[in-house]
Amino acid sequence: MLVEAVLYDGKSSKEHEVVIDFTFGRRVKIASHGIDVALDDIEIDSRLGDTPRVLEFPNGVRCKSKENDKIDQILLDFNIKKSKTHKIESSWGLSLGAVLITIIFVVFMLTSGANYTANFIASILPQNTLDKVSKMTLDKLEDGYLYPTTLSEANRTILQKHFDKLTKGEKRYVLHFRSSNRIGPNAFALPSGDIVLTDQLVALSKDKEFRDILGVLAHEKGHVVNKHSLRMAIKTALSGVIIGYMTGDISILATGIPTVLINSSYSREFEKEADAHAVKELKKMNISTIYIANLFESLAQEHGMDENSTTLQLLSSHPLTKERIEYFKSFAKE
Amino acid sequence: MEHKSENRPTQYHTFSFKGSGSEYFRIWIVNIALTILTLGIYSAWAKVRTNRYIYANTYINGSNFEYNADPIKILIGRIVVVGIYATFVVFSQYLMMYEVAGVIAFIAFLLMPWLVRQAVSFKLRNTSYRNIPFKYRGKIGDFYIFFILHALLNIVTLFLAFPYSYVKFKKLIISNSEYGQGKFSFDGTTGEGYSTYILVFVWTTIFIIGIFMFIGLILVVLGSIFGGDGISETAQMASVLTDINSTIPLDANISYDNNMTYSNEYSKEELGLIGMVGTMFAFLVYLPIIFWQKGLSDGYFSNFVRNFSRLEDAPLKGSMSPFKLGVISATNIIMIIFSLGMLYPWAKIRYLRYKLENTHFRCSDYEQFESLGYEKGSTVGEEMVDFFDIDMGI
Numbered sequence: 001m002l003v004e005a006v007l008y009d010g011k012s013s014k015e016h017e018v019v020i021d022f023t024f025g026r027r028v029k030i031a032s033h034g035i036d037v038a039l040d041d042i043e044i045d046s047r048l049g050d051t052p053r054v055l056e057f058p059n060g061v062r063c064k065s066k067e068n069d070k071i072d073q074i075l076l077d078f079n080i081k082k083s084k085t086h087k088i089e090s091s092w093g094l095s096l097g098a099v100l101i102t103i104i105f106v107v108f109m110l111t112s113g114a115n116y117t118a119n120f121i122a123s124i125l126p127q128n129t130l131d132k133v134s135k136m137t138l139d140k141l142e143d144g145y146l147y148p149t150t151l152s153e154a155n156r157t158i159l160q161k162h163f164d165k166l167t168k169g170e171k172r173y174v175l176h177f178r179s180s181n182r183i184g185p186n187a188f189a190l191p192s193g194d195i196v197l198t199d200q201l202v203a204l205s206k207d208k209e210f211r212d213i214l215g216v217l218a219h220e221k222g223h224v225v226n227k228h229s230l231r232m233a234i235k236t237a238l239s240g241v242i243i244g245y246m247t248g249d250i251s252i253l254a255t256g257i258p259t260v261l262i263n264s265s266y267s268r269e270f271e272k273e274a275d276a277h278a279v280k281e282l283k284k285m286n287i288s289t290i291y292i293a294n295l296f297e298s299l300a301q302e303h304g305m306d307e308n309s310t311t312l313q314l315l316s317s318h319p320l321t322k323e324r325i326e327y328f329k330s331f332a333k334e
Numbered sequence: 335m336e337h338k339s340e341n342r343p344t345q346y347h348t349f350s351f352k353g354s355g356s357e358y359f360r361i362w363i364v365n366i367a368l369t370i371l372t373l374g375i376y377s378a379w380a381k382v383r384t385n386r387y388i389y390a391n392t393y394i395n396g397s398n399f400e401y402n403a404d405p406i407k408i409l410i411g412r413i414v415v416v417g418i419y420a421t422f423v424v425f426s427q428y429l430m431m432y433e434v435a436g437v438i439a440f441i442a443f444l445l446m447p448w449l450v451r452q453a454v455s456f457k458l459r460n461t462s463y464r465n466i467p468f469k470y471r472g473k474i475g476d477f478y479i480f481f482i483l484h485a486l487l488n489i490v491t492l493f494l495a496f497p498y499s500y501v502k503f504k505k506l507i508i509s510n511s512e513y514g515q516g517k518f519s520f521d522g523t524t525g526e527g528y529s530t531y532i533l534v535f536v537w538t539t540i541f542i543i544g545i546f547m548f549i550g551l552i553l554v555v556l557g558s559i560f561g562g563d564g565i566s567e568t569a570q571m572a573s574v575l576t577d578i579n580s581t582i583p584l585d586a587n588i589s590y591d592n593n594m595t596y597s598n599e600y601s602k603e604e605l606g607l608i609g610m611v612g613t614m615f616a617f618l619v620y621l622p623i624i625f626w627q628k629g630l631s632d633g634y635f636s637n638f639v640r641n642f643s644r645l646e647d648a649p650l651k652g653s654m655s656p657f658k659l660g661v662i663s664a665t666n667i668i669m670i671i672f673s674l675g676m677l678y679p680w681a682k683i684r685y686l687r688y689k690l691e692n693t694h695f696r697c698s699d700y701e702q703f704e705s706l707g708y709e710k711g712s713t714v715g716e717e718m719v720d721f722f723d724i725d726m727g728i
Contacts, residue, residue, distance in 0.1 A: 013704075
């Protein structure tokens, strides 16, 4: 079979129009240049779109041919293996498959994939790393945000008992009582299992036995158990990589756009998960969820919240308090 | 092709790109899918196929370019770079052994000039035209001298010397590049470097001021229509938007306690809304502005570099309109956003084609070049530059 090509002799940039003759006996001849070599001695590059095919001959001689189809036929006739990649690339059907694989992968990595990755990373991370990060954060907060508690010994004992029962005495969980006017009524968990509870939140409790605060503590423990901070970090990093790949420009990461995107959509999911954890724990301890619902309600009233707007709900970064109150109440009725 | 053209007045030939978006799309998406399925290993082959496709479709005077890198070598380079980076991250972020991480970072820092030279050399020696490879002859010592001198210079002058450094860097790269026995040279002057920087700066400033005046005008109109205080609200949004970003460091390590804070619950509802508006604002206004500016400066600098580069006595010429390149860049990013990335191949080719079709070369004899053979060498520098997305603009 004859194939038209341009030949470079490997010494200069001169181009020579030649005809390559693929003959029986697996010999390849170019009469005009006295070339007669075995087919196995030339290397035929894999096809790539319709770009000129490169055929490398011994001694730096190189030919380029636009007759891609003919060369494919020769490879087939002489039973030479060829790269399958072009076969995939040239088919719209298989390319569509590639699109699907990509989309499925991206969606998976941003949903449950992030959880698996978080669990995996958490399992290989030495616990003392989490502890160190948490300790550094806590130290930062202690400096200017948190002050020693003013709760009475008796109240603290009740709360500590609740906490111990909740955590079954697991050593990683430590409850810190602090006062903070700047942070206000709040409780938060660090990945190490340190949970900080402010006096201001305790002050809002209407239950003598602090069963509402117990609900809050269970919620915070849910954040730790579900490794929310790690998952958030992984999702943020992943979405950054994806956006960088999509736009072909990593510099977008510096704009903080991925962080904003991720924060608004995922923290909502995490809050729901932590709430569900709280419900589960409260049930186990045989405590009604009505207490935490009441605490939420009185907080809402105290701050004169306007919960009528439903348009905001869709855009909000977390479930509305009203929705969460309903959620807790629905379990209280059971 | 055999005729000599020495006695004719030589004309500029223009580069062209013969690839198509639909063909490139399939190569691109198959590359991504195979990279996913092979857990990243295929990425080296993907890089080679992408570059081969782009080079092979780039033509001048009827002949195309070639990309000859070996994927196995790229893979090794990638593994080395990722391995070192991962070690650094493990030591700095997880084990908190800052001394070890510091030593790794310091060694990488010391190797930087050498790695940059390696990357330049890799790109050139794996590019060929008419079976003649390009080559890089720059000395490692010159790179160290360049980086040390210019780092100090820019610290002392608070980066006012940057255009000067840019011109010197281009000279270091281009004047040490070769094609066969032919040598490239770059003779852009510092003065021209400064005027290019000033042009880019002035147009960017004027454009951004214009955009904000335009947005302001729209808000005034909206404000008067709805009778509310649209401007102050938007100003408020803008101020909170920056606030969201700046407060992240404090909350970053705390497990999500947002909803336990009730004292500012209402404002958090607003924050959600503002976050969405802000995100949309960012995507539809901020990103196109950034990309317009990138295109604009790319246009100016590409013209500058081309207009002062020669291969022996054969000059290159750039005739891009920086504004048009800016518009292409900005509309590309909008295309990419609305297609969730799927139009990326078309966008890339559109941008590349415009640049190539405005690049010209005047050579009296394309057949005069002699091959000095293909060379081999390390890929680590190239992969480092690739991994950290350092743009050297060669």
